[in-house]
Amino acid sequence: xxxxxxxxxxxxxxxxxxxxxxxxxxxxxxxxxxxxxxxxxxxxxxxxxxxxxxxxxxxxxxxxxxxxxxxxxxxxxxxxxxxxxxxxxxxxxxxxxxxxxxxxxxxxxxxxxxxxxxxxxxxxxxxxxxxxxxxxxxxxxxxxxxxxxxxxxxxxxxxxxxxxxxxxxxxxxxxxxxxxxxxxxxxxxxx
Numbered sequence: 001x002x003x004x005x006x007x008x009x010x011x012x013x014x015x016x017x018x019x020x021x022x023x024x025x026x027x028x029x030x031x032x033x034x035x036x037x038x039x040x041x042x043x044x045x046x047x048x049x050x051x052x053x054x055x056x057x058x059x060x061x062x063x064x065x066x067x068x069x070x071x072x073x074x075x076x077x078x079x080x081x082x083x084x085x086x087x088x089x090x091x092x093x094x095x096x097x098x099x100x101x102x103x104x105x106x107x108x109x110x111x112x113x114x115x116x117x118x119x120x121x122x123x124x125x126x127x128x129x130x131x132x133x134x135x136x137x138x139x140x141x142x143x144x145x146x147x148x149x150x151x152x153x154x155x156x157x158x159x160x161x162x163x164x165x166x167x168x169x170x171x172x173x174x175x176x177x178x179x180x181x182x183x184x185x186x187x188x189x190x191x
Contacts, residue, residue, distance in 0.1 A: 003060070004094030006068075011060040016070035018053040025121065027113025029106050036062040036103060038110040040070070044118055049073050049081055054110070061100035065107035068092050078115050084108050144173060144182050 023041035030037040036058030043051040056066040073081045086105040090096045148159030156163045163176040169186035
């Protein structure tokens with residue numbers, strides 16, 4: 001099989017070549033057998049791929065695959081972009097020679113890895129924000145013994161006059177010198 005006109009067009013005039021410097025997600029794949037390497041970077045807005053760029057080092061089929069995958073993904077929701085398969089890529093290009101079908105796998109895989117990377121970053125951002133909220137909430141906490149309000153970073157409860165310290169495991173307030181944390185059950189190690 002020879003290359004289709006569409007493969008040749010995307011090889012000779014690839015779309016969306018480059019790198020998004022402040023990408024929301026990046027996916028890199030390679031095939032050591034054929035030497036093809038692909039990197040996709042994406043920007044996401046409202047759960048849609050707002051921009052996509054690629055860099056490909058490889059044969060003409062690999063470049064054409066990267067170009068068509070970038071066009072197929074542009075504007076799609078993340079869920080729809082994850083449905084782009086090696087088969088749909090090859091079909092969109094009007095077919096590929098059997099010895100070049102692996103290139104379509106790489107294109108879809110690189111895009112999927114960029115989306116997975118975006119989701120991992122989002123999860124990390126959420127966890128970071130939750131930790132910050134928890135940190136701020138510590139300033140609005142209550143004595144675990146009398147439930148009197150503790151303001152700021154006080155080291156004693158004004159209501160029951162118990163001296164407090166932070167549990168080294170969970171960070172909650174416990175009675176100074178207490179052997180076991182009321183919150184997480186951790187046994188404190190004394191220095």
